[in-house]
Amino acid sequence: MSSPSPKPQQAQKSKAPQSSDTLYESRKKLYVRAVTGVFANWRWALVWITQILFYGLPWLSWNDRQAVLFHLAERKFYIFGTVFWPQDVFFLAILLIISAYALFFFTAIAGRLWCGYACPQTVYTEIFMWIEQKIEGDHIRRQKLDQAPMSANKLFRRSAKFLVWGLVALWTGFTFVAYFSPTSELLEAARTFSFGPWELFWILFYGAFTFLFAGVLREQVCKYMCPYARFQAVMFDPDTLVITYDEARGEPRGVRKKGVDPRSLGKGDCIDCGICVQVCPTGIDIRDGLQYECIGCAACIDACDQVMDKMNYPRGLIRYTTENALKKNWGNKEIVAHVFRPRTLIYGTVLAVVCLAFVWGLASRDPLRVDVIRDRASLAREVEGGQIENVYRLHVMNMAESTRTFTFEVSGLPGVKIAGGPPRIEVGPASTQSVTLQVLVPYDAGKPGSNEIEFLITAEDDPSLSLREETTFLLPR
Template sequence: MTERIPTRIIETADTGKTMRLTPAKAGGPIHARSFHGMFRTLRLLGAGLLFVLFFGTAWLDWNGRQAVLWDLGARQFHVFGTTFWPQDFILLSAILIIAAFGLFFITVLAGRVWCGYACPQSTWTWIFMWAEKITEGDRSQRIKLDAAPWSLDKLLRRGAKHVIWLAVSLLTAVAFVGYFTPVRELSAGLLNLTAEPGPATWVALFAAATYLNAGWLREQVCLHMCPYSRFQSVMFDSDTLNVSYDAARGESRGPRRKDSDYLAEGLGDCIDCTMCVQVCPTGIDIRDGLQLDCISCGACVDACDEVMGKMGYARGLVRYASERSLAGGKTHLLRPRLVGYGLVLLAMIAAFIWALGERSLVSLDVTRDRTLYRENGAGQIENMYLLKVINKSQQTQHYSVGLQGAQPFALQGPRELTLAPGEISDVAYSVALVEPSRVAATHEIRFTISNQNDPAAWDSVSSTFIAPAIR
């Protein structure tokens, strides 16, 4: 029998409902056992997709440049065929809000599955655990190796593991930093030792962070550093699907022969093999109830289903189930909270797509000269302005500059501008007051800029014209 872990009770979102949260047992390193099953396959597919996206996207080219590049120096953020500027950061805020509501939605629906299937911390931890397995063996072999005195065999196995860890960490850091500086130049510079100190330092820092997080901290990041584990229970209700142990079916637990009449002996389906504990990456016993440390990876489900199959029992002793279904009721998938999060999520996605489509590919900024006004050769009052024009597209564009409702003002300066992709141009203009009797001492004027080939791409900015007061 395994040692039972003390539990503590907290309230969930449903009034009057409680769930047990138990801390992981303190002790030495967790050695998770290898296993097979449907949820492991799903996790491998998710991790494989994440790896392909993370490592592959950094090396993609698009129209002669890196497809995804956050060029902080130039303040240009290239995402395939679109270039974003600091003026577009409101769209980044929208993406973060969408991600937050997506996390809320999936948590209410199926608990902490993000952590078990898609979180980079969990994914990289599985990779590092795989490196342990191929160098030090499965769980029992690693436990024996930990207890064994240092020898040449132990040194070689540990050394090989850390070499793989460091290699994965370095590749991860190069790919990550490669999203902020051209990855081909970065890789070539690191290989021939000519990389700039700044990018090289960031590669070293991120490699060290990956090595520390996935190799040494592992579940401690999920338990003590990630805020999600702390507030997830607030979002649970009695219909949330969580990895759960069916105590009504499993208790009383105990070992038995495969062909024994265990029901006559007063035993449930749980044979107390502890396989669910041995495969858990956070080292918990799912039979003690819903726990703070559970990342809903489904490892215990696969392990238990395999044991149930060998014993000839029905699968699902440990499964994704709601509190309501475990109590004999029916899980309600469509419920007000879930529908509400879903509607808000869809609305935010629709608003983001609309804003992205309506985003102007030309930006105009106007700065008025500090001089109040001056008189030109024709005796007209003039104000000076500096127009900053940004071509936010990835093609050369031709623009027309003007004043909206120009009378009684005249714009003096180039009326047509040609800007290369991503070019920023500062152009000086003057505005002359043609009919002084028609305005007061100050007047609002509006500068406009439009794309000659695409009238829908335009921008306008207002400024102030100052003239002598007319009595």
Template sequence: MLIFIAIPWIPYKGHQAVLLDVASQKFSLFGLTLLPQDFMILAMLFMTGAFALFFVTNWLGRVWCGYTCPQTIWMLMFTWVEQKIEGSRNQRIKMDKAPWSATKVQKKVIKHAAWLLISLITSMSFMAYFIPAKSLYMSLFTLEMSGIVSFWVFLFAFCTYGNAGFLREKMCTVACPYSRFQSVMFDKDTLVVTYDQQRGETRGARKRKADPKALGLGDCVDCNLCVEVCPAGIDIRNGLQYECINCGLCIDACDSTMEKFNYPKGLIKYASEKQMDGETTNPFRLKLLGYGGLTALFILAMVVWTAMRTPIEASVIRDRNALYRVNFEGLVENPYTLSIINKTQQPLNYTIGISGIDGAVLQVAESILIEAGKMKRVPVTVVADGYGLKSKVTSIRFHIQALEDASIGITKESKFYRD
């Protein structure tokens, strides 16, 4: 939660380090500005994330769901607030069944106020990734927030409040598609939350100093804590279920009970199906290596593509009305429009030169200022002596160079026509 809130506030070279400016169609990531032309980098980023998720799932099960999924984190956060204000699970059930009183109303109001505050902070933090954080919060405190921004802020706050406060595990068990296809990525070597049935059964209540073997019982004391702490509300003792998110809360609860009875820990633990059968987990299985290899491949491709990316983009468009014209001096003129995109985060001045035709003159301003992340169309005209050209169509090159940085430049080729 703290990382999620802090990232939009990180400065980098005078700008917000991470800003996904959808309105201007540019993403800024620590000095790297991605425009619609850089969609391939974003596509590879998403593909890398997908294969990394498959790799981790095949290796460690649904640890993404249990440890880093926003739904789980906010759900546990809301549950923690609820416990601090209304008490344990049994106390909450008892209070809900009790008639309304001043104490009950007070606790309910405080709880929902805390939930709404967390939801608002969450929503504002999320919107700060798309709108500069300083101006966003300033508009909130001065009550000058626009209608469209207010709509999205309160919509996301309402969704957070509803998901984490009321829907909770239903989002994981009913709405989330990941739980449905996780079995495709699992195998007998995948580490999952597992109940040691051979050791735990037959389960049953007993006194702390009682000998379970004399009573014909296993180590499970049937305290039901593993069910009570489970965010998905399942009983892990019934075997692996698709609702299990591998959060390990049942492991912590069971270990605390085992400690109280002086039993060995690990009645519920992370283990693979092979380990439970007394075999050894294979870390070099084909599926895991395949997912890992594809993840590494996409990371490498993304790094190479980013390294090859130029901070300038340009295209040459010929005048559609006339291929050429002859001026009063008998010289041939070809009009062009250069579209230049400054993909850096600083405004830059560019010069334009030509090559390919001896004696040709380029009619254009000495320098063109283009703001950061902006595109500018620059009309230019190339004038040459048609009698000095051997062919009716001659290749010509436009050289676009930044004055402030010699490493920022690009060359584009086009054609020059004469009669």
């Protein structure tokens, strides 16, 4: 068997300070080794899916507008055929609840799935590390390049890497802003370099943080800045699937030749090659047990399985398993059976109920809304013919994706009518239109003071789409 490849410098397990002068140990740069395997393929599949969605959605059109646009200036969120208004903040609250319970549910089942496969920090770190590997080489070449004196080759590779990183970061910032400002306007602004101050700020700000987090800080974001790493363990229990080193099978670890029975040497299956540490994006040794720095990416599983294959040992020395499964020597059948336990059933039930409530709320949402506002500058006045006039301003919100014409009627008092006859207004798709109505009532039609009346707003093309809004009519005392 060939000798193991040189090990790149890795961050060592943190130790307690030896004196009051060493409260902080400076970061040791990680040279993460590339790995292939089942979980690496899943991770890259999620990278492709998330980035196709992120970079692609702002370019899609829907009914002559951007398909997904959070238009802050208009105070409207467009998501394909649905338009959300400020009055729909209820749905935002439900989405936050869904996100929270989805996190609780999947974390209780299999640990930090979000962190390991879909978190933007993980996704962009994977992308930036891939770029770095293509330009500077593998983990050994990168370490040698860092340690080498400045040369034309080093300057060229560093410059090329930073240039590509910068372009990716700027395009990411541009795409982020495109969710809040129409893409067509941003493209024109880019062509003439006439961005608004806030657009330019957010493009540079988001791009700079993408560059900093994915290219420079990397594992430090997960270890020190992300709050989820600090509290995620409270959602674990002995039946949560986590990445685990099988200590009973692997210890005592030690090097040996291929084909030698480790039991004859008094050793376990772990050959102490250290590759599981080399591929870890946070630089931890999974053999030391569950640690908060572990993001659950399963790179160590892929690496260890490849080593086990070369040694002709069974796979799974490092694997997804549970604390109870290790203690009680459970197989996959028992592990799966314990996925459905009280904690996950409660999380799953709440998640399902809230999701159904969200879908029901969207499906039953009224496509027409009307706000009635009394003209407070002229509460009630007498006009010709001995009639009393009240003035109202109606804000009509057409929440549908097509232009509609609405008619107005009023009822509630004898002889009540709208001056000039029933009006008609045309409201564009996902638009608001205001109309001022002068309502007339005979002087003796009701009691002095406040009287109830009702406006009926009806869509001409669909009489079933109507809305009744109650208000009050003031008669002088």
